[in-house]
Amino acid sequence: MTDPRTLDRAFQFIMRRFADTGRGPHYTELAKAFGLSVEEGRQRLHEVVKAFSPSWLHPETDYLVSFPPFHNLPTQYRVTVDGAQKWFAQCGFEATAMTWLFPGKTVRVDAPCLDCAEPMAFEMRDGQFLRVEPGTMVGHLNQPRIPGKDRLAFL
Amino acid sequence: MNLFRGEEHVRRWALLNPAAAKEGLIPLADLAAWFGMPSRRHLLDDDYLSRWYPERDRERRAAMERLGKATPFWLGS
Numbered sequence: 001m002t003d004p005r006t007l008d009r010a011f012q013f014i015m016r017r018f019a020d021t022g023r024g025p026h027y028t029e030l031a032k033a034f035g036l037s038v039e040e041g042r043q044r045l046h047e048v049v050k051a052f053s054p055s056w057l058h059p060e061t062d063y064l065v066s067f068p069p070f071h072n073l074p075t076q077y078r079v080t081v082d083g084a085q086k087w088f089a090q091c092g093f094e095a096t097a098m099t100w101l102f103p104g105k106t107v108r109v110d111a112p113c114l115d116c117a118e119p120m121a122f123e124m125r126d127g128q129f130l131r132v133e134p135g136t137m138v139g140h141l142n143q144p145r146i147p148g149k150d151r152l153a154f155l
Numbered sequence: 156m157n158l159f160r161g162e163e164h165v166r167r168w169a170l171l172n173p174a175a176a177k178e179g180l181i182p183l184a185d186l187a188a189w190f191g192m193p194s195r196r197h198l199l200d201d202d203y204l205s206r207w208y209p210e211r212d213r214e215r216r217a218a219m220e221r222l223g224k225a226t227p228f229w230l231g232s
Contacts, residue, residue: 004205011204019199051204069190069198077158092158096183097190100198114157115164122183127191132183136161139186141179142172147231 002047010034010048018070019101022086027062054090069094069101080108092139099124106130158183178228189218 013033017025025033031041042062049055055067065072068090077089081102089095095109108123120137123130159165166176181189192214197207219225 008204091156093156096187097195100196113160115168139181140165144228145231
């Protein structure tokens with residue numbers, strides 16, 4: 001079993017890669033960054049994903065899909081920082097946590113409404129809303145929470 | 156876990172679970188408060204996974220209690 005400090009370092013490598021580039025790393029990059037064999041890198045990725053819920057790999061693969069608040073596949077929640085739209089939020093709820101990954105910066109989230117496809121947007125800086133359009137925007141959880149199975153809420 | 160332009164848009168959503176039509180609603184400001192708790196603010200800390208991530212369940216319960224949503228729907232169990 002990998003010690004907590006080692007998992008902490010792997011976690012930060014992944015989280016910072018998302019914040020810097022908008023994409024998560026492949027396990028070969030984890031291996032190279034930490035001086036591991038490729039197989040050890042793959043196992044390290046699995047360990048971090050298992051320890052950090054609700055993150056997940058694409059089913060039956062070793063490809064990282066979700067690492068909240070980030071998402072490696074496009075979602076309707078497009079995130080823009082410094083004029084660059086490089087990020088996607090895992091869900092609408094996690095979109096409000098994006099601000100903590102970009103301290104001191106204005107973080108804009110754009111999304112279409114799932115009912116009408118009309119645009120919505122909000123901007124935050126250091127946890128404070130700067131702008132919400134429309135002002136009536138709300139969040140919605142469509143299924144009851146099942147502890148340990150938080151991923152189900154996204155399906 | 157989605158955002159909508161307003162409550163009426165939730166009610167019109169083609170995939171709405173009728174049982175969640177009302178209970179599943181949460182104001183955007185409440186979401187930001189929930190997702191602004193310490194376990195989210197420290198995502199870039201070197202010891203995040205061992206130090207802050209384990210706080211999430213306790214924080215979720217505290218947030219739901221403060222928001223009047225400490226129900227099986229929001230907390231599970």
